[in-house]
Every structure is written in structure tokens, then in C-alpha cells.
Amino acid sequence: MGKTVAVLGADGYIGWPMAMHLSRLGYDVVAVDNLARRGWDEEGGTYSLVPIPTMEQRVDRWHELTGNTIIWHHLDLCDHKALDAFMAEFVPEAVVHLAEQRSAPFSMIDRDHAVRTQVNNIVGNLNLMFAINERAPDCHLVKLGTMGEYGCPNIDIEEGYLTIEHNGRTDTLPYPKVPHSFYHLSKVADSQNIHFGTRIWGMRATDLNQGVVYGNQTQDTMLHPDLMTRLDFDSIWGTALNRFCVQAAAGLPMTVYGQGGQTRGYLDIRDTMACITLAIEHPAERGQCRVFNQFTEQFNLNELADMVLRARKARGWETTIAHVPNPRVESESHYYNAKHSALVDLGLQPHLLDESLLESMIELVEQHVDQIDPVLLQQPSVNWRTGGNEVWDAYASQSQVMAATDSIDSLVASQARPRAAQLQQD
Ligand SMILES: NC(=O)c1ccc[n+]([C@@H]2O[C@H](COP(=O)([O-])OP(=O)(O)OC[C@H]3O[C@@H](n4cnc5c(N)ncnc54)[C@H](O)[C@@H]3O)[C@@H](O)[C@H]2O)c1
DSSP states (O other), rough: OOOOOETTTTTTTTTHHHHHHHHTTTTEEEEEOOOHHHHHHHHHHHOOSOOOOHHHHHHHHHHHHHOEEEEEEETTTTTTHHHHHHHHHOOOOOEEEOSSSSOHHHHHHHHHHHHHHHHIIHHHHHHHHHHHHHOOOEEEEEEEEEEETTTTOOOOOOOSEEEEETTTTEEEEEEEEEEEEESHHHHHHHHHHHHHHHHEEEEEEEEEEEEEOOOOTTTTTTGGGGGGOOOOOTTTTEEEHHHHHHHHHTTTTTTETTTTTTEEEEEEEEHHHHHHHHHHSSSTTOOOOOEEEEEEEEEEEEEEHHHHHHHHHHHTTTOOOEEEOOOOOOOSSSOOOOOOOOHHTOOOOOOOOHHHHHHHHHHHHHHHHHGGGGHHHHSOOTTTTTEOOHHHHHHTTOOOOOOOOOOOHHHHHSSSOOHHHHHHHH
């Protein structure tokens, strides 16, 4: 029998390929999700450019093509009783925790979305920590954080910790963080909670501060259209490079926010698979809170847009770039030098961003070009200072899903679906 790994957030962009990747490597994978993301899409009128089947269809297709079994488990991390029962039942060797609300613009729409983001992420992560400690204390928590936790300091970014000399004394402390949004702030809170959990309970944890992920094709997603992962292109969920490729395919200008000097760490989705696998295969010690910066290259927005422009030009296609007013509050020209050697030291061999990868992304987008909604694609619908704008209002008002929450209690209660109802759906 293989080792059991729970992939939380397995219906998501990273979670589904991750579940298949680990299953192919021989792990017994339990795929967990509450399908919240599909609800958030419905709420805001957004959708994946590449159609994605249900989790039931995905795991069936995977089994049919490979003979491997991924157990699908419908579960909300905010339902602590169900999570506790889950950990007691499966006692996984490792948990890959991807199950959070992951959009910065979504968290900046208004009070409701900021609260929902922070409750979902912080409560879910805390519930998981307690469930691990009480039901599977040797389990290795592999948690996805983000490079956006650090912000853009005017000094080098270290991997999680900084040695400081102050008034003649020296200490090594968690790196100071100045995050970019209420979403990123939820990740900072998670990191602090995990660090605390390793100190008080001797929990083993790896906190992966991940850069922006691009690409959709892994060895496993390419096996069959039913195994593809989602491709987000709108201004709430789409990440920079994916969005540029889709904008260009639709014949629209690539919209660079502000001056375009915003520099971030990036990585290929295949390297995300490799990094998480390396973390699982080299677990943290009991009581250790290990922090890795998980990205392979850093680019600013102008550089990314130029790369897409050149790749399309090589095919004889015209592409334009438009600098639009920046809806975010962020520095548009700044120092950025983040360390990222720990995963390379463990054996990561990065797939660097090159023309062939861009070609394959452009090709994938071309296959679905008729599905693009140009309004969702082009217009930022959230402004950091003023929240959701008329584009957000227009799309959200079409939705039946809007959940105005008056209090944190009602939110948690509404998210914690009764165990019995969950079991019926599983
Ligand atoms: N995609 C990126 O570029 C990127 C970059 C840095 C960090 N990350 C982090 O990686 C993780 C995965 O990102 P993604 O792009 O796959 O996001 P995603 O939105 O595609 O997937 C997240 C999944 O988690 C599920 N989920 C959310 N809350 C849940 C809950 N309470 N209980 C159970 N399931 C829940 C959602 O339904 C969704 O399927 C996130 O934590 C994100 O913050 C992503």
C-alpha cells in the first residue's frame, strides 16, 4: 500500500493536477474540496476558459486511463467536526493545503469579501492545524502561502527568516511582511499560526511562499480533455501571464497595470508539482516550521508582455500593449530580489519560461478563443481604494449566489454544512 496524502483544494487550478501527479507517483491520494470556487465563479459571472468537468467525472476518467484511484471527498475546512473526522479516518502522512480563497481582487471588493476571505482562509487553516495535532500528530503540513506575503521591501527577501542585529543583540526571526491585499494578509496570519503550532505542539510544517503560477499543461492534464485544469482569464482570478495570452488571442491589447515595473516571482505549473512533491519527500522535522520561496524566475509586467508579443510575432501575429490606470495600490517601480535556493538544493530542476512554453499556452488559448468574454477579460472590476466597480456590479447582480454576511458567526455557520448532508453528496 502507498502512503496516504490528502490534497485539500483538489478541484482547483493547482489541486487537480497535484492530485493526479501524486497518484501517478504511487501515493494514495484523497482529493478534498468544498467546491467553493465554483460558487465564487457563479457569484461574479467568471468561468474557466477551458471547460472543467465535475470532480466525480475527473476521478473516474483518471481511473479509467491509468488504473489509479483518487478518492474524492467533499469537505469544507471550515466545518471542523467533519475535518476532524476526516483526519481520524485517513491519518494521512502529509496534507497539501491549497484550499483557500486565493484572489487578491476578490478580497478587495468590499467588507463582505474581505471578511469571507479571511474567515475562510484563517479558520480553515486553524481547523486543519487542530485536526492534525489531535488526529494525526506526525502528519506533515505542506501549506501554500504566497510571495505576496512579503510585499516589495527595499532589501533582499530571505526564505522565511531574517537574522537581525539590533542594539548589539542578534536574533533570527520571521521575515517582516508588508502584504499586498486582504487576501495576502490572510496568508500572513496562516503563516504566523503555523509557526506557533510548530512551537507549541511540535507540528511538522513546510510553508511554501509561492510565486505566480502559469501554464496548464502537465504530463497528466494532457492525457485527456477531461483531465485539464482550469484556465482563468478575468481580472479577478486570472494571473498576469495567462491573462496576457488570452488578451492577445482575442485580438485585444495586453493590459499592463500602470508603469509595468511591478516585479514578482513566477513558476511553471510543472515546477509547482515538483516543488510540492520535493517538500513531501523531504518532510520537515517535528517542531520545524520550514519556509521555502517557491518560484523559479522573476519578471516585471513589461517583460512578460514583451515576451508574449515576441512569441506571437514569431508566428506573424500582431499584438499590442496598453498601459491602463493601475487599480491596485502598489509600487510600480521598485527593488526586488527574493532568495529561492532551498527547493533547488532539494533537487528542483526548473522549467524556465521560454518560447516553446508560450507557444503551447497560446495554442491552448486559441482552441477556446470563442469562449472569451471581452468585458471580463479587459476591464479590471475591482479597485483597491474603492472596491468593486460597475463591471463587478453588472456581473454580480446577474447571480443568484450573492451571500451578504452580517456576522462572522453566520458566515461560519453557513459554510459548515452538516456532516450528514455532506455524506449524502460524497
Ligand atoms: N495560482 C497561483 O498563481 C498561486 C500563487 C501563489 C499561491 N497560490 C496558492 O495556492 C493555492 C491554490 O491556488 P489555486 O490557484 O489552485 O486556487 P483555486 O481557487 O483554483 O483552488 C482553490 C480550491 O480550494 C477550494 N477551497 C477554498 N476554500 C475551501 C474550504 N474552506 N474547504 C475546502 N475547499 C476549499 C476551492 O473550492 C478551490 O477548488 C491557494 O492557497 C493559493 O493561495 C496560488
